[in-house]
Amino acid sequence: MKMEGFDHGTRGIGVRDYQLILPSVVCSTHISRRIAKDVNAVTFSHQHGCGIIGADVAGIGDFFASLADHPNVSSVLVVSLGCETIQGQELAEKLVTKNASTKYQIIQDSGGVEATVTAGITAVRSLQESYPTKRRPLNDLRVGISASSNSSIANNLLEALSALDIYTELVGGKSPADSFSHLMEKKVHLILSFPTGDQPASGFPLIPVINIASDSALHQAISADFDVPAGTPVENIVKLILEVANGRETIAEINKSGEILAPRLVRST
Amino acid sequence: MNISPLKAYLRPNGSWGLRNHVLVLPLHSALSSSARAIEEASQGAVAITHDWSGEIDADLERIISTLAGFASNPNNFATIFLTLDSPNERRIIERAESLGLPNVVHLSLADAGSMHKLVDVGILEADQLLTRALLQERIPAPWSAIVLGLECGGSDALSGITANPALGVASDMLVDLGATSILGETTEILGAEHLLAARAITPEVGVEIVNTVLRYESSINYEGIDLRGAQPSRGNIEGGLSTLEEKSLGAAKKAGNAVFTGVLEYAEVPSAHGLFFMDTPGHDIEQLTGFAAGHVNIVVFTSGRGTPTGSATMPVIKVATNTPMATSLKDLIDLNAGTIADGIESLSEVGNRIFNEIVAVANGKETKAERGGHHEFSLSRLYN
Incomplete structure (x- = not known):
């Protein structure tokens, strides 16, 4: 059986074509969900990103990076609060070196909840335009x-x-x-x-x-x-x-x- | 002033709700999406989601206390439990009932037949309970109806000068009137514990405060980590805080000058009125969850950096420590205490404003976090 996948550039060829809204901290999960709903993207709730110590600072950061680098993902918007232990901006800057289709939005620098949601939706739409869906055989x-x-x-x-x-x-x-x-x-x-x-x-x-x-x-x-x-x-x-x-x-x-x-x-x- | 202007929902066990929520609580992580779907389709139920899948390990008792306490928070008119009908899930429901939860609906996945059907049944149950909740009226309540949670997060150099001591003024006023007030965040009294212990009602309570801090610090050191290197957090340092002790001295000011009546374990419900200390983590959401599970029915949350966070059960009032943040993040800040640093208002004036806002919100005024539908949730685990 021949399989058709989605060409996700450096992430590989995926069997799904998901935009990921990645909250870098529990405090930004609700805003991430609002953005995801509006643009039909995927997000998830978690309780991490702050108050973590020791090996978890790197471990949870690597885990988020691994989600963002998954072949089923077309592009990523990191939603950060701003003062969390896992700094959303640094996470996004690290992710973008691997996959160019990555943007971030920081709540504390964006003028509040509604402004972050609006800016986040705009960012996701621009990612959709810059990285349109392309089909490719999956081997x-x-x-x-x-x-x-x-x-x-x-x-x-x-x-x-x-x-x-x-x-x-x-x-x-x-x-x-x-x-x-x-x-x-x-x-x-x-x-x-x-x-x-x-x-x-x-x-x-x-x-x-x-x-x-x-x-x-x-x-x-x-x-x-x-x-x-x-x-x-x-x-x-x-x-x-x-x-x-x-x-x-x-x-x-x-x-x-x-x-x-x-x-x-x-x-x- | 002694005559309370409060109106609240009286529960059968004598506690008071400042809200009349119908909560949808999944008792297994795989039912989280079902809970969320019920919340979205119902006429106003609130749901939480979490990552516990029934694991039986050293954190089990803590998780059972947390979920049972959260379900039975007096702000809940009813809780709909979504379960796999396991023995530990049944223990949580029984515990919630014994803690005073007046209306319980237990929906098991196996009885419903599928997640899809569970959601359908859940929506029907939620809407029926919401109709009944609307029929219950607020009645005049005493000052002791208020159980206030004192929280700070994203602290900055002004926290200990503006918002925290102003909240301390409001907390002292409420405690004087017979209400209950709870300080948490063991992380954030490290280095200030001796000052709090000196205000304990008995020497034994003072020893308990100090021992709680010692126990906490040794559990972190056991992990091979020096907390004094991890705190203050990066966000705090960017906000101008120099040391853990500076952060702690500022954080402790939220509790004003009242006498400490007792020390509570995480998620423990206080059995008396007055000022308490609860052993909670500094992680804002785990801390709020512990308060809710300990039957706190209203929270004041001071912040230097700003946060949208709220709770599914408790109204959370956000107080900014500084005017620039209060101005730039209007839709997540309820009150600005930065006016103290601006030289516009005195500490007691802002303290009075916070007090008045607590009364207004207790009587039904919506907070910014409630308006935005923010209700993050985290389970606190000690072992992993």
Whole structure:
């Protein structure tokens, strides 16, 4: 099956064409959401960016940089408060050296909430004009799998995808949100998630997530939240992966479900 | 002055709400987007989102206290819980009820059948509760109805001279009248703890204040980090603050000169009136969350740099420390205390203005943060 992706320049070829509104601190998440809504961009809430110490200052900064450098991202607007530990301006200046399609807006320098929203919308529109969507064949699909390593179906899928020369990455974190963040850092285009029987289906704002049900009571009760029922043959899942890569929306995408969990090492101050 | 002009919502357990919110609270991070969708489609419910996915680790009890306390804040007429119906989620709901939450709706994902249906049911429930909330009227309330949270963020060189001591004047007036006032941010009393301890009602409370600071500092040092290098923050330094001690001496002024009645753990609900100290982080949003969970029903937030932040449950009044910022960030600042530095007003005049604004907002006046719909939320974790 031939795959068509989106040419995102130095970020690579993506399976989605998302503009990212990146709040550099929890204080700018609400304004980021207002901007994202107006221009149909993607954003996420988080509780970081300030009051962080030690290894987290670099760690969370690198995590944000990694989101901004993801192949599914076309351009980035960093929304900063101004006085946070992770300085939005410095973050954006670092990001722009890697990907030119990056701008920033600082609330404390922009004249307030409404002025920031207005200026932010203008900035995103100018990014859209400067970096229009271009389609390009995608030859190196990268698939992430979130599952415990002893899942036999996950292992069968790994083999089937490797046989198709598709790059795969298996991660079993402490929660799906935690695994998704690690897989994002590996720049996977899409994710297959096998939540444990007591966990719901979930998504990730920048990456389509295909949720595969187990036969647990919870998963049976909420089967409508899963793209793939328990017991589905591997070849059907592979077919779905290729369709999603070509643009078919997953249920998590339709529900806009999923939060980004930034990995934190140290307590906040 | 002793006759209270306050009108508020009386809760069955005797506490007072200054707002009558219907809160949508997901108890699993994967239900955050459902909560947000209910908020957007309802006629005025408020939702929060967070990143806890039911992990059972050393932070569990802190998270349970935080979510249960937040859900049962007296400003909430009702809370709609979105859950996976796990034992710990049920504990949170039970705890919220025991803390006085009058109206509880528990929606489990499995019962709804899908996230989509959960949102549909949630919107119906929210709108019904909002209709009932509108029927409840404010009634005359005593001064003790006010539980004030004292917060500062993005401090600058004027914080300790203008907005913070002016807030201290307002806090002292309220405490004198029988209200409750809570100072938080353990980070920001480091170096000033001995001065606060000297104002404790008993020697034991004084020791508790000092021990809270010691416990905090050793938990940070345990991480191998010297906090005194990380504070004041870069934003504070750009705002003109020189040292942690200077920041702390200024931050402590928010609590005026009243006697400290007691020390509260993070998210603990005070059982008496008067001035308290709560052990919270300096992170503005984790700190506001701890106040809300401790049943603070109104906050005054002083800032040198300016911030849009608000809360889903508590009205947050922003006071600028300086006139240039108050002028340039009009739509996020409620009051300007920079007039003290400008030589236009005295400390007590601004203190009186803050006091009057607290009364007006308690009686229903919207704050800038409420008008803008700002309600950020953060869970505070000690272990990671």
